[in-house]
Amino acid sequence: MNKKFLTLGVASLLTASSFAQVKPLVPNKDAIRFSKAINPENGFKHLSVLASDEYEGRETGKKGAWMAADYIRNYFKSIGLKGPVNGEYFQKIDLxxxxxxxxxxxxxxxxxxxxxxxxxxxxxxxxxxxxxxxxxxxxxxxxxxxxxxxxxxxxxxxxxxxxxxxxxxxxxxxxxxxxxxxxxxxxxxxxxxxxxxxxxxxxxxxxxxxxxxxxxxxxxxxxxxxxxxxxxxxxxxxxxxxxxxxxxxxxxxxxxxxxxxxxxxxxxxxxxxxxxxxxxxxxxxxxxxxxxxPVRCENVLGFLEGSDPKLKNEVLVLTGHYDHIGLVNDPNAKDKVNNGADDDGSGTTGVLLMAKAFTDAKKAGKGPKRSILFMTVVGEEKGLWGSDWYSEHPVFPVENTIANLNTDMIGRIGEEYLGKPDSANYIYSIGSNMLSSDLGKLSEQVNATYTKMKLDYKYDDPKDTERIYYRSDHYNFAKLGIPIIFYYDGMLQQDYHKPGDEVSKINFPLLAKRAQLTYYTAWELANQAKRPVVDMDGAGHPKK
Missing domain, CATH: 3.50.30 (Glucose Oxidase; domain 1)
Structure with missing residues (x-):
């Protein structure tokens, strides 16, 4: 996640939700069936590569980021996603x-x-x-x-x-x-x-x-x-x-x-x-x-076309940033690699896991009605570069983009939850009600039906001094009026932007459960009759 504080003020809501108070959906057996691809073992396979020392901290414009981009492209291709940029998987950025x-x-x-x-x-x-x-x-x-x-x-x-x-x-x-x-x-x-x-x-x-x-x-x-x-x-x-x-x-x-x-x-x-x-x-x-x-730099996009002729022109975007901050500048440092396992190898891994679940569903004839764009973006740590580029050069029309679900740091337990009874069953849900009350309600219903996690809304508070709502790639969709949810674990102190953010410290069962929450939310968005209405002003207030 990016360190910089962006502009504007937020509004909102609560501190945490209780799924017991929410009317659940009817569980979808197909959604549950294909969610099995989102598991700790598959998560480890991806993250142990992306956050390895070999990838040198994946700094934008450097060798490690290029290696990560190649890995993600090859994986998207292997599971049957299409390259939506004139047949290619890379959206090249003018870096x-x-x-x-x-x-x-x-x-x-x-x-x-x-x-x-x-x-x-x-x-x-x-x-x-x-x-x-x-x-x-x-x-x-x-x-x-x-x-x-x-x-x-x-x-x-x-x-x-x-x-x-x-x-x-x-x-x-x-x-x-x-x-x-x-x-x-x-x-x-x-x-x-x-x-x-x-x-x-x-x-x-x-x-x-x-x-x-x-x-x-x-x-x-x-x-x-x-x-x-x-x-x-x-x-x-x-x-x-x-x-x-x-x-x-x-x-x-x-x-x-x-x-x-x-x-x-x-x-x-x-x-x-x-x-x-x-x-x-x-x-x-x-x-x-x-x-x-010129410097090589690209977002990596994989496209899954929807199955419903009337709805497939509408697109749901799932994002995570694959870049991190690279190598340590201190020549005397014992550990010279900022591995970025949680930030944001975990969110990128979540996107790859969800891509596998949805492509498995399509191969079995149960693909989503709407189209889904799986996009891992670059340059987030430099200032949300990749998502900003996409917002100015969208591959699919903005008016056809129904929502963005962004996973940035979903693999660890943040400071506020260390040692608490619910430490392995929470996620900070950010921005779900900022633009769409429909999306906020759906998020609660999905969680009550499938994952039953604690949804913490702390960072929707307008008094949030960390200004988390503005610090990851979802914001470049929100500024276009596209409803968003940002899933985040709250790790801001321990190992944040340090060499200690390593694979060995990732809670893979928790990563998988958070990715499943995102997946189930995506499943409902991609298959429900209507797209989420934009009825809020971007700060959590009803439009006048």
Whole structure:
């Protein structure tokens, strides 16, 4: 599961469900019959391969991820799923490696050192590169225009090189935090204002430049890997304006003629709640270019066509991400592989197990009425890349996609359940009521009928500080208005994104039971008369 927190707020419901309170469905004998393919033994067969040291932590754009993609494709093909991308199983993603080709920064004629005095990130450089020079730098504090505070008042920034702090809001009281939506609005307003004034370049005072780790330097030297999505292309339009991050020491050199420092200015602005914007007369010049190299990267798709001529154009999507975070950067580490057995080898294994159960059913003449797309996505750990790509390049029309069931970490017992009586019989069910009350009810009924697990809705709480609802691939379906359920075990501390997330620690009977819950839910969705209605607003509230 991805570490990053995405935007927006959630709403919802309860803490846990009790199947005793839910009217069950009539058990489907065929569903039960074919569920037997979803068992601990088959789970171990897949996961012991995908999470092996040989697969080197399956980092996106690296050898281990390519090996995993090949394994999944070959398995989909072996059980009879079709390749839905012009007959192929791979949906290729436009992934590139951006590397800094060269860069130069001079202050008052003195050459400065890359990674010591400044940083230029390749993904902020336009395809043409940049070159600029100026005899003055306009300091604009925090670059903030808010209420009665305006860092841009009293200074002319048109066509100028500006310098500002990387983050912060001096108008906030001590301990006060800015609302996420307000922060996003301020950033947009700032970008619009700078664009309107056609600034020549933006210099950011970033304390992170003062303390670059050797691991991060290596990451920069190896290049920045990025997906060229539509949203990324929009962001790239801003790259015509050169952007440079500088250390506090270099900023102090720029400020030297004013007999002040970065720390002094910050204190002055925060204490007085008054901007200290000013023109600094000092020559500054910079240039940079980058190179761009394609990198192999793909989602792996297997398609099972529905059996009902009237319903087979409707598609249910089952997802799990097969990538993880790769090898440990520390050369002295005894265990160098972040195996990602739970995250998300377990969810990927769940998708493979469900694919076998449904293809067995079809071969026996009991295939689902609606079509099912089994999709293991890449790049989740980098920022939900694979599912974002699919959301912008859907293989099947969005309007025909009835729901997404996403399994991301279903193989272990999370911290809250360790030592509890129900530790081996629970799952966090996330988002089932966000867009469709039908899906929420069906989920409860399926569980009451088949698996009788504790469905914990903790992460549907709008006050969830971990913002789990936004941190896995289901979200890129939810943002399109497609009903989703995200199944998750809650492991956030023990071995999370560490080499200790290994196959030996997976509870395979529990993994299989959670995958069966997903499978039974998928069975009902794929065979019921009507698709789940979208009657909620995406935050668990009825549509107006």
């Amino acid at each position: 590139v490696n951006l590397m800094l080709k060269e860069s130069h920064v001079t202050l008052n004629g003195q050459v400065k050192d890359y990674q010591k005095d400044y940083l230029v990130l390749p993904n902020t450089i336009s395809d043409k590169g940049f070159t600029f020079s100026s005899d003055e730098v306009v300091f604009v504090g925090y670059g903030l225009k808010k209420d009665n505070y305006d860092d841009f008042a009293g200074v002319d920034i048109k066509g100028k090189v500006i310098m500002m702090f990387s983050n912060g809001d001096p108008t906030l009281k001590q301990g006060e935090r800015m609302d996420r939506n307000a922060m996003m609005k301020i950033r947009k307003d700032r970008a619009d204002y700078l664009a309107q004034n056609n600034v020549k370049a933006i210099i950011t005072i970033d304390p992170n430049v003062d303390r670059l780790s050797e691991a991060y330097k290596k990451y920069l030297n190896d290049g920045q890997v990025m997906v060229k999505t539509k949203s990324m292309a929009e962001a790239q339009k801003q790259n015509d304006v050169p952007r440079i991050s500088i250390s506090s020491a270099l900023a102090n050199e720029i400020l030297k003629s004013t007999n002040t420092t970065v720390a002094d200015l910050q204190k002055k602005i925060i204490d007085s709640k008054t901007p200290a914007s000013q023109v600094l007369n000092i020559p500054f010049s910079a240039s940079a270019t980058k190179t761009e190299t």
